[in-house]
Each structure stands twice: as structure tokens, then as C-alpha cells.
Amino acid sequence: MNLNSPILEIQNLKVSINENEILKSLNLKVNKGEIHAIMGPNGSGKSTFSKVIAGHPAYSVLSGDILFKGSSILDLDPEDRSHLGIFLAFQYPIEIPGVSNEDFLRLAYNSKQKFYNKPEVDPIEFLSIINEKLKLVNMSPLFLSRNVNEGFSGGEKKRNEILQMILLDSEVSILDETDSGLDIDALKIISNGINNFMNENKSIILITHYQRLLDYINPTYVHVMQDGKIIKTGSAELAKELENKGYEWLTV
């Protein structure tokens, strides 16, 4: 592991699912302390990109590499990538009936503790840890006893994702359309949570369709993805331009 390497580097990544090539020679470098926004039309490969980094088994990496702090993670299981500090906030967080949020969060937390040979915390200790984090995303402790994402509103599901990101203190967080389906208040809460979480040792990749999230979170770079590739990179200004002109002018 090289400390001078980018925290995440994607090299010429080609990925397919069910024989369909989705990502075609994708390149991206993310350094510590950077926020990257990835925008692009529907079907351009943004969600695939996020799941491949997290190691989703449905996708096949045809060629290229994903480096985390200079080492390839392609051979790592999804849970080990998570332990290293890669976090994916899902676009559609799945419901898990019968499993309480509290148990789920504690297990996730303890899995990481165990991975780093740190002592696991008992349920009572955990309660004081999680209660602190709940405040950061404006959630009531009552929600711990509910089943994971079951019966959650769209906003609650997204807040739950951010809560998990904060709890696991991940180094690279990929937020897949975390802003979609949120009202303006929820958007503010979530943006606040993200901004407070962000520091010079972390990096965040925001996948979004809308400029409005970027009103609250200031990206270091904005990338446009189309047809499985990044076709343009710019500053926060680029997002505003896209908001006005759409994507078509880029491909003309």
C-alpha cells in the first residue's frame, strides 16, 4: 500500500453483465479529501460503476483494474472491500424482514472491529455509539428497533444509508443517487450529514442526476459519464452547465 497513491484508482475498466458490456474503458482517480460528482444520462453505467467497486457478484470484470491505495481489490470479496473502507450507499436500499436495524448496525460495526483486531462492542456500549450518530442524521432512536429498511419512507431509507456510512467511518464512500426522492428538508439533513462527515482523509463519489445536491455539497470535480466512459471532467461549474443545456451538447 502506497501512501502517495490515490485512494481509489480505476484503470481502463471494462465490465459486463449477462454478456452486455456496460463499462467501456473507464478511468478515474480519486485522492484523499476530494469529492467527485458523477453525472450522466440514464443507462450510462453509473450504478454499475458503483456496484463493481463494491464487488457485486453479478458483474464480470473483463479487463482493467480497481486499485485501492495502490493495490488491486479485484480479488477481494465484497465484505473485505467494505472492511478496507469502501462504502456504497445504495440507490434502492433493500428491505430485510425479521432483522432489526440495531442488530444489523451492530453486526456491521463489530465485523469491522473484528477485521482490525479491535474488541467487539456489546449491545449496551453500541447503543451509546449509535445514539450519537443518529443525531447527525436527525433520526429517532425508535428507528433502531424497526426492521432494516422495512416500511421506511424513501427519505428514511436514504438517511439510514448515510447513518451506516458515518457509523462505519468509511474512507471512500460512493453515494448512488442518494438525493433522489428526497424533499428539500431531507436533502438538507443528508447534505449536512455528508459535509460533517467529510474531511481531508476521506473521499466521496456522488452519483447524481441533479445539480441541486451540489448546491449543498461542493464537489472537487464533476464528471460526465456516457456509454460506460467518462467523457468530460470539469469543476462544479460543469454541473450548472449541464443543468441548463442537458447532456446532448457534449456528444455533438
Next chain:
Amino acid sequence: MVKKSNKVLNKNITKLVNKTYQYGFSTSIEKDIIEKGLNEQTVKLISQKKKEPEFLLNFRLKAYKKWKQMSEPEWAYLKFPQIDYQEIIYYSAPKSQKKLKDLNEVDPELLKTFEKLGISLNEQKRLANVAVDVVFDSVSIGTTFQEELKKSGVIFASISEAIYDYPELIEKYLGSVVPIGDNYFAALNSAVFTDGSFCYIPQNTICPLDLSTYFRINDQQSGQFERTLIVAEKNSKVNYLEGCTAPQYDTNQLHAAVVELVALENANIKYSTVQNWYSGDEFGNGGVYNFVTKRGLCAGANSNISWTQVETGSSITWKYPSCVLVGNRSQGEFYSVALTNNYQQADTGTKMTHIGKHTRSRIISKGISAGKSKNSYRGLVSIMNKALGARNYSQCDSLLIGNLSNANTFPFISVQNSTSKIEHEASTSKIGEEQIFYFLQRGICLEKAVELMISGFCREIFTELPLEFAAEADKLLTLKLEGSVG
């Protein structure tokens, strides 16, 4: 191109599924055996060997005659090769059998077996507050805690002993809940049963200990025909635990037990089972055939019978613990988790027969099917015309794991009066790849993920189990299942 990460996931799953049966071994002990095959002579010989009173011989012979006229039931959603009843050994008892006062007198070989199973009697004696009547093949070897039970007047004995010591109780109650001709397998059991347990809780007595039997099939080709009878007198209460393991063999082993419960006025019987018999290998070879008739009679007013079962073993399970609610305001309960994996087949459920007024029943059934298994819930709620104000609530949930397993629900409801209330709820869910991935992404490994989802699914049932059983059941499911996800 093969998906790399998918391969990893599948590899893990395969490893888990293929965890071999931990209790697959057999003990070599000298045995006393009656030649295989079944005819009137076999029945007489069993009765003779056991030096039984005449009423029991007649009971057996009558049952044998009934059985000969009956044929195997075919309505269950099960497929298995024809059983050759003439190829089965109907009596085998460890030879050097004499009354043992002390566990130290027990064959050390046998004690070793128990230790391997993790149920060393010494351990049990010291640690658990549980009296154990261990059935080894067909004859009871050691019974503990007799003295303590005796003080409160509770009888807990092997049924063979009870036949000598309490013949009038046996004659009165044996076959009173499950008549000898009730069904094919019950008739067979009535003809050839070799041992089992008998419990009698006298009036106004709360049994001071949970009573427990560990069943164990040891002899290859020896069918196991257990007979259990529990009688709870007026205002009495008892918890009964049954747990099973069996050694690994290639040939199928037939098990046809009968369990009868009788609850008189205000009596309360809670019967819990954790079953983990050899279920065959990953290709579906071998495994125990389990055809069990379990029925409880709530004979008295305000009586209560509750069945809780965690079924994880056997290649074939045919089992419907039932309640006949005769006493007014009596209550029957059925809580079940049935887990099938690989090629296992389970057709299990319950019957609640409401006869008395204001009788109530509650059915919670959880079926988990993984691998290529078939898991069916079959239930009958029958409300008779005199059962005014009867209530039933049924809930049947199925959980599918993988794409090749099969879950079915066959609920039958028959109501003959208009003052009753019946509710039925059912659900089917699946542990899918996306749920697993969600766990993995949060750093939680596959085993833990499955464990958490399964125990969440089964929580309602596990809370019904006695504490020591609940922990065991949780572990057992994870061990058995842990598989075929994705």
C-alpha cells in the same frame, strides 16, 4: 466468461451446504435381534420378549390386523421409493440388559456415544435441570432424576417399565388419543412399538423439571417405533422436550413414532421438539424416513396443549402434531419451523379439531426451503357444530433460499357453525442475492447474514422453545442451512 466474484460467493455457499452431518457414527454393542420381517409371529415375539401383559399383546395383534388391511397414505406431497416392510428389523435391544441404578453401570461404549453427541448424561445430570430418559435403539438404558420426580409424584419412565408398574394407567390411556387404526403408520407403531416414554403428572402438580428424551437411531435397518404417552391430570403442568440425532447410513431408515398427550381439566402440556436426523447426502441418498403421528387431547375444560417443533433432519418428514379440543375453553397451539435442504422433503403441519365451546387454537408455521428440497405446510382447522364461539388464527410463512427449492401451503378449513372466527395469513419471501449483497457490502459475512435472516424469520417460534433448546435450535438451523443462497 465466468463471473469471478460470483464464483467466490458460490464457493462459500457450496462449502456451507456441504458441511457433513456431525452425528454420523454408529456404536458397536452386542445386540439381541428378532429376524427381519413382519408377521403375527413377530408381533407375538416382541410382546413375549418384553414379557408384556395380555391386554398389550391383544392391543398389538389388533393393530397388526388393522395395519394389514390398510395401505400407505398417498396424499402427501412426497416422493420416495416403496418401503419393504419385510426388510425391516422390528426388535433390537442392546444385549447385556439389566436394571441399572447408576450411570456407572452403563456400557462405557454407549456413554462414549452420548458424549460424542454432546449429551453426556453425567453432564446433563450435573448441568441441566433436566431429567433424561434416553432411548438407545429400542430400549431405555438409563433414567435420571427419578428420585426427585418421585417426590412430587410425577412418573417419568420408559413405557416398557410403565407397562409393568402402572398397567391400569397404560391400559386406560394407550391408544385413547391415537386409535390403533388411526392411520397406516400409527397402526404399524401400535403393533410393533418397542419402547418410548411415559409421563404422568398427578393432580395439582407442576412438574418440577422439564422432562426430556433424546432419541437415537443406532442400528442399521432397525426401524424405530417409539411410543410416547403423557398424561396430565387436573390442574397440572409439564414441559416435555424431545431431541433427535441419528448416525449416517446409506440405507433409509424408517421411523414411525406415535406420541399421545392427554390434558385433563386445567392441565397444561408443552411439548417441544428439535429434530436433526440424518437427512441424506447432498445427492439425496440415504436419510431417515420420518412418519410420525403426534396428537394431543384437551379432554378437560380450560386445558392447554402446545406443540413446538424445529424440524431440520430426515430425508422424508410426514408429521402433523395435532390437538383435539374437547374441553370447553380448551386451547391448542402449534409452532413450527421446518427446514429442508438438498433433496429433503417435508410435508408437515397440524390439525386443530374444535369440539368444545369457546375453544381456541393458534398455528404459526415457518417453512424454510433451500437446495432442491420440497417443503409443504398442510393444515386442517376443523370447527364442529357444537364448538360455539371457537377461534383460530393461522399464519404460514415460507422462506425460499435459492432458485431450485419448493414451498407449498395446503391449508384446509372446515367450519360447521356461524359463531366461530377463523383467520388465516400466509406469506412467501425469498433470501435473494441483493439482500445478501447488502450485508456483504456492510462487511457482514455470508454465514452471519444467513444466520441473522433465518433467526429473524423464526423468532416467533424460538421464543416458544425452552431457553436451552432455543440456543441449540438457532445453531442447528445455521449449521443445517447455511446454504444455497443467491
